[in-house]
Amino acid sequence: MKILYVSSSTVPSRTANSVHVMKMSQAFANNGHDVTLIASEMHATAQPGVEDVFSHYGVEKNFSLLNLAVPKLPGQGYLFGALSAWHAWRGGYDVVFCRNFAACYFSALLGKPVIFETHMPMGERKLLGRIFFKRLLKSPRLKQVVVITHALKRRMEQDYPQIKGRVVVAPDGADPVADDVVPMSLDAAEGRIQVGYVGHLYKGKGMEIVSQLAARCPWADFHVVGGMEEDLDHWKRECAGTDNIVFHGYVSHQQAKAYIKAFDVVLLPNQRKVAAYDVGEISQWTSPLKAFEYMAAGKPIIASDLPVLREVLIEGENALLCDCEDVEAWGGALARLRDEPTLAKQLAERAKAIFLEKYTWQARAAALAATLATRS
Template identity: 50%
Template structure:
């Protein structure tokens, strides 16, 4: 089957969205789908000499990438979405998974079977939310519309409250990760013997949890803290705020294909999401809907996780079973959790259970299989 993956992601970039898109295209390709990713031909991160988009993300060349015209004019995302849908139809696509509203709407109204995936409320899509709501209304009444994929049950409940007619067409598929590479060589953290090595991987913008890490490293002098990721300006801001704190190290941005080597080196990993996570300049909040990629990457590595105790994260994590959960703003509780994890037996038990849960449910390939099983039989 020819599958068109329609996305508005910048490829390559540092965004979690782009990682999700590339990993899902790989998963569909590995399942035997003739997969082509359509993305806007917009300014993107530079590739190193000899590097490709596929190698930047650590994915196999089992799918093609096609760039779609992108202008500097207002409304360019809608023009690009229309052109991507038009190209997919002309290329003979038999099925489409769309991550942007314009391309999903145009493709479905052209009769192409479309599954639309969205990770936040339509009303929270920035300054053009109202137009996107109108397009979504057009999408769900289009002849090609097959269903909606969301990443959490909380987000499903939100959509059902506003669109009860979708009751039989919404499917929850949490984010995922690749199986942890068996041959990965942990980075040398240059750690002092016996000290707990605690890692955080991800962005540093408001609500992702650097607020917790900054306080925790001061209150847990028995551990070394490692931060992997973040924009340069955010790293410099946190370095200045911490004022030379000796037990925290910022490793900077690391291409996604290399983050496994850092995760492998950590004794404990942190998922300190806050209740509110700001994700764009308009102030959109994804805190109550999110399904963090790093949660599944930590699980795939079999690492013990200390996580914020939030309803959306409890859809996957269970306190004392596959993670330790703490109130997002209770720093003494986070310190106590790290003290407990000085116990190697507890670290092993939590990590092994997390790995078993990941293997059973949360790989990218299982995710792709579940979406195809749910929707492709409806044609």
């Protein structure tokens, strides 16, 4: 199948959505499809100094990448969508897989079968976006709507009852961690637990917990990997005087695997409200990439006990879950993993087994392609 994958993600950048579309493009290609990914620079600044985009994300060069430039004008998102649709029509693609709803709408107008993936409720879009989406829903060319959590599926079907039966839940994923990935050297003192957090540091992602946990647990070393410069500066100031926390800054997605592999325990401390850059409140719908990357590495996970995370993480089976605001509970969970190495090993092994069974990018791509085949 010849697939055009359209995303308004900036590639390369520090955004999770750029990781998602690069990994999914690779996965579709690994499943035997001819894939072209269209990306843009509308919503994020390109990461400087990246010589090879594919190695930066740790993906094979088995698909084509086209960065589509559009003028920074009012309505540029719709212009991007229209130009992407024209590319789909001209290129003779069998299906257009869209993370950009304008591209989905215009591609359907031009007669192309389309799949639309959204990680946020469309009912929270601006008025013009909601109007276009309602029109898209009337098109027989729309084959399915893909969401990342069951919570988001329920919300989409509540807002748009006409799409019941066409909404597919496909959680985010990760690639299996190769045996030859060398753990990052952390210069750790013997006997100290190495605790890691990988991801953004904006409000609601959980640095509120990590910073207090480090102060509460002086017997462990805490490593924070990722973040924008302004967030790093803020948390470095907040943690001044806490000697057992290290900020490693931004690293490529590929390098992050080496850090995760070096940690003894990993943290997923999402709060009840998470305000993502340029998107808004995502806590009710999110399917964090780091959850699957932690599972892929076979690490014991301590995570926030939130409904959306419980779609993947199960208390006592593949993670320990804590009230997202209860630092004492997080400290107790971490001490438990320190004192019960058998439990830590069991959680890690079960998390990896569940990941390999359900949550690889390649399995996700294969399932979506199979669903499309049944609806064509």
